[in-house]
Amino acid sequence: MTAQPGRGPLDVLVVYVPVGDTDALLDALFAAGAGAVGDYRECAFVTRGTGQFRPLAGATPTIGVVGDLETVAENRVELVLHRALRTEVVAALRAAHPYEEPAFHVLETADLDPA
Template identity: 80%
Template sequence: MSAPTGRGPLDVLVVYVPVGDTDTLLEALFAAGAGAVGDYRECAFVTPGTGQFRPVDGANPTIGAVGDLEKVAENRIELVLDRSLRGAVVAALRAAHPYEEPAFHVLEAAPVEPV
């Protein structure tokens, strides 16, 4: 797959993932075309933190048990992607993420005039 140039309308993807699954998720996102900035590829910002959740009836949690509050060492990943790749990148995220319901958001980046 040819990497996008990052010169069209951009989105910013923010996703939270257990620390041990970070590299696997990044590889899937990069393979789908995310993380391209001009002449650079595999660009991302990764910040550690603690995620928490309580699975309720009907959930099939990867970590923890239904009814129990769980706190997990996670990384917050931020990267850009060409807006035209949004569907493919989100599909790659869902396929590679270990959680039944991954927490993420996609933001549309405001256009910036070239320098």
Template identity: 75%
Template sequence: MTEPLDVLVFYSPVESTEDVLAAVFAAGAGAVGDYRDCAFVTAGTGRFRPMAGARPAIGSVGELEHVAEHRVELVLDRSLRAAVVAALRSAHPYEEPAFHLLETADPGGS
């Protein structure tokens, strides 16, 4: 029986995506069968307003910022969740990286 999978989705400034991917791949994410370093990457625009107390890597406190970002989706074995999230947080340039984890459903019988 194979281990349950999670899907990690995170957002990264375009210029940092490869570094963040390298970190989460090194932690074991992105493996699909006999393939490694698997991810789906789409381009978009992130927006945020740093508030008092923030130390933004991009932009200024109180100012609305728009940044060219990638949305990255990849799978990971559920047992790797803590290590992969730690790698994401360590490699990501933002003080508070935006991400979410989804538990996949058991596809049954296959």
């Protein structure tokens, strides 16, 4: 049985991105196949918050200075992806994200309809 886009075992991707870079990141994630739910496409949930980090020696931060604590207006972006697309979607995230080390996590959802 061939998996239908947006159906089957899904993961949830959560990523934190500077507010001004959110649309470009979403475009890359959608192009890689993320954000498909049944007959809907480009589905995402975006909430605004404040991220913080301290770049250490050896880092080349996009924002901030090595050694200084930095706070940034960021969006938390959540979207689903077909589990089979995980590698491609994470690669698209890393390529499109402005940070040297983007903060993200991938969660496997329960398979509620194994048939």
